[in-house]
Amino acid sequence: MAQSVQIAEAEPSQSLHTPMQRRSFFKYAGATAGATALVLAGCSKDDSEPATAPVNVGSGDIGVLNYAYALEQLEAAFYAAVRGGSYYTSLAATSAERLALDDLYYHEVIHRDFLKAAITAAAAGSIIPALEVDFTTNAGYIDFTTRASVLNAARVFEDLGVAAYNGAAKYITDPKYLVLAGKIVSVEARHAALIRDFITEATFIGADVARINTTALEISREPAEIVSMVNNYLKDNSKLDVSGLK
Amino acid sequence: MNIFQIITEIEKIDPEVYDRLDSRRSIFRHMGGLGQKLTAAAVPLALGAVLNKAYAQTSAAPSVADVLNFALKLEHLEANFYNLGLGNGTDPLTTAQNTLRNGFSANNLSSLLRMRADENNHVQFLRDTLAALGATAIPVPALTQFDFTGGRGSAGGPFATVFTSAATFLAVAQSLEDTGVRAYKGGAPYLMGNKTVLEAALNIHSVEARHASRLRTMRRAGATNNTAATVAPATVTGLEAERTASPKSWVSGKDNGGAQPAQTAAIYNAGTLPAGTPTGITFPAEDNFIQGGLDLRTTTTVAGIPLLAFSEAFDEPLDVPSVNAIARTFTVASSTLFA
Numbered sequence: 001m002a003q004s005v006q007i008a009e010a011e012p013s014q015s016l017h018t019p020m021q022r023r024s025f026f027k028y029a030g031a032t033a034g035a036t037a038l039v040l041a042g043c044s045k046d047d048s049e050p051a052t053a054p055v056n057v058g059s060g061d062i063g064v065l066n067y068a069y070a071l072e073q074l075e076a077a078f079y080a081a082v083r084g085g086s087y088y089t090s091l092a093a094t095s096a097e098r099l100a101l102d103d104l105y106y107h108e109v110i111h112r113d114f115l116k117a118a119i120t121a122a123a124a125g126s127i128i129p130a131l132e133v134d135f136t137t138n139a140g141y142i143d144f145t146t147r148a149s150v151l152n153a154a155r156v157f158e159d160l161g162v163a164a165y166n167g168a169a170k171y172i173t174d175p176k177y178l179v180l181a182g183k184i185v186s187v188e189a190r191h192a193a194l195i196r197d198f199i200t201e202a203t204f205i206g207a208d209v210a211r212i213n214t215t216a217l218e219i220s221r222e223p224a225e226i227v228s229m230v231n232n233y234l235k236d237n238s239k240l241d242v243s244g245l246k
Numbered sequence: 247m248n249i250f251q252i253i254t255e256i257e258k259i260d261p262e263v264y265d266r267l268d269s270r271r272s273i274f275r276h277m278g279g280l281g282q283k284l285t286a287a288a289v290p291l292a293l294g295a296v297l298n299k300a301y302a303q304t305s306a307a308p309s310v311a312d313v314l315n316f317a318l319k320l321e322h323l324e325a326n327f328y329n330l331g332l333g334n335g336t337d338p339l340t341t342a343q344n345t346l347r348n349g350f351s352a353n354n355l356s357s358l359l360r361m362r363a364d365e366n367n368h369v370q371f372l373r374d375t376l377a378a379l380g381a382t383a384i385p386v387p388a389l390t391q392f393d394f395t396g397g398r399g400s401a402g403g404p405f406a407t408v409f410t411s412a413a414t415f416l417a418v419a420q421s422l423e424d425t426g427v428r429a430y431k432g433g434a435p436y437l438m439g440n441k442t443v444l445e446a447a448l449n450i451h452s453v454e455a456r457h458a459s460r461l462r463t464m465r466r467a468g469a470t471n472n473t474a475a476t477v478a479p480a481t482v483t484g485l486e487a488e489r490t491a492s493p494k495s496w497v498s499g500k501d502n503g504g505a506q507p508a509q510t511a512a513i514y515n516a517g518t519l520p521a522g523t524p525t526g527i528t529f530p531a532e533d534n535f536i537q538g539g540l541d542l543r544t545t546t547t548v549a550g551i552p553l554l555a556f557s558e559a560f561d562e563p564l565d566v567p568s569v570n571a572i573a574r575t576f577t578v579a580s581s582t583l584f585a
Binding site: 103107117193 | 353546556
């Protein structure tokens, strides 16, 4: 038991330089007979595909990048839908909200496409597919005709994004990926603050997102918690499995 | 298990593994001794220790406590800025503090008081965390160490009206918070050895970013505007030149050098690359649009995205010496706080 745990921790350079393809991972694990059984057990989840969550982001640094890519896909798709909706199109061309929604769309598209390119460059075989969003049903319903619905959904996505990046950073082993996540998360936080100020002036931070009465730390959230909310906005064939992030 | 087979496997990934181990020959020898004393089950632990040492940051890299103390200095700087300008929440308000408060709309003042509380809470949190780690926190810096006019002790520096003009106060606040965002980002890689601390630091980092966003929103609307978010950024040219007086809520290009370019340009410029910086990490200026070696303008297939958006989408980290140089602007000449 202790052996395989230790071995897993003793190879940080593996995912650092050549993100692990499953085949080479097995080969590597096979180097020590004692470790093989446990490592295989740890991987078995990757291979089974529960019907409820068919998109497994994987594990390690690539898993975290895939997780971020999934969130950015959702955000980009959301703002694209916003810009096609009547609330947005009714706004004056110079309105603060319209200009901000434009910028947010640009930023999230840039994040999405960057992550796709970065994951493809590092581990082309491990990238998750393009996700299909669903903003029409049940908990994932967004009314793109009203200000309240559009801005509230934007607040949810931006606040979730901040909590998600903050909660997943500890699963990153390569410092350069950690800094890349940091470069994105502070922009998401800037977005979140403005959207919240749109909804209610001077609510750029609140007890729902930070421990404002004690440490003033943002409330980070684990991938499983984030995905339980995010999956509401994804079609059945695109729901996320983040069990490999740990 | 075969330890040397593991090392051979690692060598396939990292050809320098033997160098790393060899340069720590004494540790390697030490492990040999351990092998005789420890049971076979404990050997992987010893191997892990050796590899951890071999792959740890060089000694030039700051420790977790170093990073937390550096963050603590910045939090003291920010907390004292709000405490001095708006009152510290304990002592009766001075006439000057009352006058400054009256220069803000109600929503803007409540926002600033929120930031004051957050920064003071960050100070306390970092002090508690350092104590919990068994490390020594820096002494609480005396208020006399600070000169937020940027006069290094003359109290008549380039931000001479910092505590009498609401607009100047917001300009300095934006500068301090934007600096904080870059500093925490730069410090994060050195906290990777303690995931609890890393997560906490990131949870401060995003709060600083929320502050910075709100301050920028207030600055483009004006200190007395009670509905700051309704005011759009100036778009006469759509270029950086407008961002000094009318910033977006995020950093756009280099924001034309920030709120007062002669003093604040460094906050948005490239940093240096101190020894011990992990491989692959650089400190480019905020107008950077190359990320992870990829040009954002070509990774995006969507047409019609304005050039500045590519820089806006990513904030940039800043290194300790560069942050120190910026922070020194707000301390007296004799202070060694940010030496």
